[in-house]
Amino acid sequence: MITLLESRTVNKRFGGLQALTDVSLKIHRGEVYGLIGPNGAGKTTFFNVLTGAYPIDGGEFVMNGAELPGGKPHLIVQHGIARTFQNIRLFRELTALENVMAGHHIRSSAGIWGVLAQTRATREEERLMQERALEILDYVGIGRHADTVAKNLSYGDQRRLEIARALATEPQLLALDEPAAGMNATETAGLRALVETIRADGVTVLLIEHDVKLIMGLCDRVAVLDFGKKIAEGTPAEVQRDPDVIRAYLGGHRAH
Amino acid sequence: METFLQQTLNGLVSGSIYALVALGYTMVYGILGLINFAHGDLLMVGALVALQTISLLNSAVPGLHPVVLLLAGVLTAVPVCMAVGYLIERIGYRRLRNAPKLAPLITAIGVSFLLQTLAMILWGREFHVFPQLVSTTPMQPIDGVVVSPLQIFTIVVAFALMAGLMLLVNKSRLGRAMRATAENHRVAGLMGINANGVIAATFIIGSGLAALAGVLFASNYAIAHYAMGFTPGLKAFTAAVLGGIGNLPGAMVGGLVLGLVESFGAGYIEHLTFGFLNSSYQDIFAFIMLGAVLIFRPSGLLGERVADRA
Amino acid sequence: MTTTSSTLTLPAGFSLDPRVQRPLVILLALVAPIVALSFGKSWVRVLDFAMLYVMLAIGLNLVVGFAGLLDLGYIAFYAVGAYTWAFLASPHFGIHLPFWVVLPLGAAFAAAAGITLGFPTLRLRGDYLAIVTLGFGEIIRIFMNNLNQPINITNGPQGIDSIDPLVIGGVDLSMDTSIFGLHTPSVVLYYYAFLACVVAALILVRRCQISRIGRAWAAIRDDELAAKAIGIDTRAMKLLAFAMGATFGGVAGGLFSAFQGFVSPESFSLTESIVVLTMVVLGGMGNLAGVVLGAVLLTALPELLRHFAVPMQMALFGKTLLDPEVLRMLLLSLAMIVMMLVRPAGLLPARTRYAHRDRRNA
Numbered sequence: 001m002i003t004l005l006e007s008r009t010v011n012k013r014f015g016g017l018q019a020l021t022d023v024s025l026k027i028h029r030g031e032v033y034g035l036i037g038p039n040g041a042g043k044t045t046f047f048n049v050l051t052g053a054y055p056i057d058g059g060e061f062v063m064n065g066a067e068l069p070g071g072k073p074h075l076i077v078q079h080g081i082a083r084t085f086q087n088i089r090l091f092r093e094l095t096a097l098e099n100v101m102a103g104h105h106i107r108s109s110a111g112i113w114g115v116l117a118q119t120r121a122t123r124e125e126e127r128l129m130q131e132r133a134l135e136i137l138d139y140v141g142i143g144r145h146a147d148t149v150a151k152n153l154s155y156g157d158q159r160r161l162e163i164a165r166a167l168a169t170e171p172q173l174l175a176l177d178e179p180a181a182g183m184n185a186t187e188t189a190g191l192r193a194l195v196e197t198i199r200a201d202g203v204t205v206l207l208i209e210h211d212v213k214l215i216m217g218l219c220d221r222v223a224v225l226d227f228g229k230k231i232a233e234g235t236p237a238e239v240q241r242d243p244d245v246i247r248a249y250l251g252g253h254r255a256h
Numbered sequence: 257m258e259t260f261l262q263q264t265l266n267g268l269v270s271g272s273i274y275a276l277v278a279l280g281y282t283m284v285y286g287i288l289g290l291i292n293f294a295h296g297d298l299l300m301v302g303a304l305v306a307l308q309t310i311s312l313l314n315s316a317v318p319g320l321h322p323v324v325l326l327l328a329g330v331l332t333a334v335p336v337c338m339a340v341g342y343l344i345e346r347i348g349y350r351r352l353r354n355a356p357k358l359a360p361l362i363t364a365i366g367v368s369f370l371l372q373t374l375a376m377i378l379w380g381r382e383f384h385v386f387p388q389l390v391s392t393t394p395m396q397p398i399d400g401v402v403v404s405p406l407q408i409f410t411i412v413v414a415f416a417l418m419a420g421l422m423l424l425v426n427k428s429r430l431g432r433a434m435r436a437t438a439e440n441h442r443v444a445g446l447m448g449i450n451a452n453g454v455i456a457a458t459f460i461i462g463s464g465l466a467a468l469a470g471v472l473f474a475s476n477y478a479i480a481h482y483a484m485g486f487t488p489g490l491k492a493f494t495a496a497v498l499g500g501i502g503n504l505p506g507a508m509v510g511g512l513v514l515g516l517v518e519s520f521g522a523g524y525i526e527h528l529t530f531g532f533l534n535s536s537y538q539d540i541f542a543f544i545m546l547g548a549v550l551i552f553r554p555s556g557l558l559g560e561r562v563a564d565r566a
Numbered sequence: 567m568t569t570t571s572s573t574l575t576l577p578a579g580f581s582l583d584p585r586v587q588r589p590l591v592i593l594l595a596l597v598a599p600i601v602a603l604s605f606g607k608s609w610v611r612v613l614d615f616a617m618l619y620v621m622l623a624i625g626l627n628l629v630v631g632f633a634g635l636l637d638l639g640y641i642a643f644y645a646v647g648a649y650t651w652a653f654l655a656s657p658h659f660g661i662h663l664p665f666w667v668v669l670p671l672g673a674a675f676a677a678a679a680g681i682t683l684g685f686p687t688l689r690l691r692g693d694y695l696a697i698v699t700l701g702f703g704e705i706i707r708i709f710m711n712n713l714n715q716p717i718n719i720t721n722g723p724q725g726i727d728s729i730d731p732l733v734i735g736g737v738d739l740s741m742d743t744s745i746f747g748l749h750t751p752s753v754v755l756y757y758y759a760f761l762a763c764v765v766a767a768l769i770l771v772r773r774c775q776i777s778r779i780g781r782a783w784a785a786i787r788d789d790e791l792a793a794k795a796i797g798i799d800t801r802a803m804k805l806l807a808f809a810m811g812a813t814f815g816g817v818a819g820g821l822f823s824a825f826q827g828f829v830s831p832e833s834f835s836l837t838e839s840i841v842v843l844t845m846v847v848l849g850g851m852g853n854l855a856g857v858v859l860g861a862v863l864l865t866a867l868p869e870l871l872r873h874f875a876v877p878m879q880m881a882l883f884g885k886t887l888l889d890p891e892v893l894r895m896l897l898l899s900l901a902m903i904v905m906m907l908v909r910p911a912g913l914l915p916a917r918t919r920y921a922h923r924d925r926r927n928a
Contacts, residue, residue, distance in 0.1 A: 052794075074794050078797060082796070083795055089789045089791060089792035090789070090792070091792065091793075094781070094785070095920075098784070098920045101781055102793075102798075103796045105797055106796070108778050110778050112806060112810075115778075115779055118773055122777070126776075129778070130922070169796050290693075291693045291697065348907070352907070355910065357634075357693075358630070358634065361693055362843070365840060366900070366901075366902030366903035367903060369895060370903065373892060376895070493697060547686070547701065551690075
């Protein structure tokens, strides 16, 4: 087992609210790792701290042995982490193809002078980028919509496009924030197949999800957050039997 | 020392006017997250409508008491501005609440220019003399410090209005609905609050305050014209940001602080720059302060840091 | 024939094949001054100004339309370019440098001003940025107005005059010249010089648009957080947009200075910033063809109003109720409001492309 990403005692506060307390976990290369927990448990906060959307208040993330720079989303992508959003955030006015090409930003290098002069290298890079983007669109299954403006895509296709855009950054870790939210059964099945393919192609996946069936069927390991703390970790089967997890989900102390 | 007191007094006068206008900016911003660029121009509309009423009344019934004239001016200016403010919201901004973020801003700039142009059509390009209905005869309570009844009147009226607004927002049903709507339109709607009505009320109240500020402003400078709203509008916006936009007490404090800074700045700028810059640079203080606040403390002096929703 | 249906569809119901469109526009641009000349030199002058405004609108569009940054003080960069030319090519300081020195310098100063302004402000929310840029425009104007003492730098409100004209390859564009035996007035010469600049600007901006840089700008405009999440250094990209936009403003300003022979703070008021913004909005933010159209329409507007609205009012009411300047302001402000409410994408309905797609399917 090679550890790809490790979080070490990660803490996050919002004013007086302790949103994450000493969250430590290890994600292995090549697995699908699920992050579950009741509403408000801190899953999305964890995502946002990991991807630099929020600054970290304590602890650190280590990716491939190197500490991640906190609070700088665009640098974290360069370390090989890409994400999607719970409420889809596409570049609405761009076509599917252009969205994915935008995702190539950090894996391309044309500078302003190269662009203005349209050097051979710039043109070649642009051509390759377009080819690659079309491949990725085909890969996630929306190649036929390459020229559709993102805002006009169906909901399920928008989800796929967001994943395609994230894949374009050539990540080692793909972090999906509730990708199945709002999807019907067919769409969810399609999504599951897509995640399987992505894993098979060597990309590690971190998944936040509410759909327990999806988590249990898809994840190799799962961590459970409750009140910003990790209360359990293990295979889906182990976690399902964990008394703390059962208590957290079934209420008891949460009922107020 | 006398200069100091004098500058403080001058600063308080302009500052309390800025504060009144700033309240309008901050209320609308608090509830819609929109900078209503046209708000400064409502000050102009208020001043010119009041002036129009006063001169009509004065020529129809000569010899009326100045207080009656002033009251008549205010009583027309306030409803007119309220109506204009309501129309702006209803026709201009309401349809754009969910539009891409630049659309309402650009509309607001358009509305600002439209108001100025309409004023230009109605009242021409020239500067009009605004009658001094409250005495401006200087008094000298302390040696070397000059204060006029008009200045005292301005400060008193402005503070009374601010106190009234605070009461309204904190104690009344409407105030509670406003605060709830500012928190979250949809949730407020679910709880039975008519969000559209509350937003309209916010525009109406803010516009009324701007009208009064306009009358005070025109009285103090004895002048009114179609573009007079621009500079105080911009300064009031600065004041709102200074105090933490969306924060009512902040807008008041911001207005006063800005008035004082400006007044002291204008008084001392020649010394500070060894004569290189003079008081004609007074207007840049507001801009520089605005820039500095936005860069170093964008949440304002009294504002709390609000995390962006991811 | 269905080939024409998906192309530029004009509201009036006629459409043009794209293969016809382009040569038609080029032809129109080339013969415009000759046609205008038959109505009088003043109309060619209008065209000259239209070209300057087109350049400004292209520059502002890059900032507002591509990157989504609302700059309300854009005219300040125009001023920087204009004053640079006025300082370095006029009797004011007694310096007379050639255009190929002054114009790049003006552009560089404008870009530097853009970066200086952008560096601290570009992390602000969009609406704050609008106000700060507006304030910046005003500060520049206040300085232009007042920096005539204690040391006279700008000559204050009087402005600077007798500015050197544009001289290219020994040809003084401010003089009527004979080309191939044809008497060519100065305004026509300037037109073609400006047109060349506009074409260059269009090519450069189009190259930016369809590139990883243009896509990064569009990404920031559409969703800044998502743009960061795919690794775009939003701050650097915004600065680049600001600097490039400013550069075009600076070049246009230098040309304006040379053409006019005179600059004063009056030419750089907030209203001018708003006029350029309206051009961008009217044509369609982001859409280059639309922006050019918007600029040409709105430059011609005051002249058309002068020539048609005034006589019409005289005929109808026996007097001029609304003078052309007021009418222009009225139309501008209404244009801004109505466009945002009814047709936010602008007059020309074409979608802005950020990738080459003509090869496969279009």
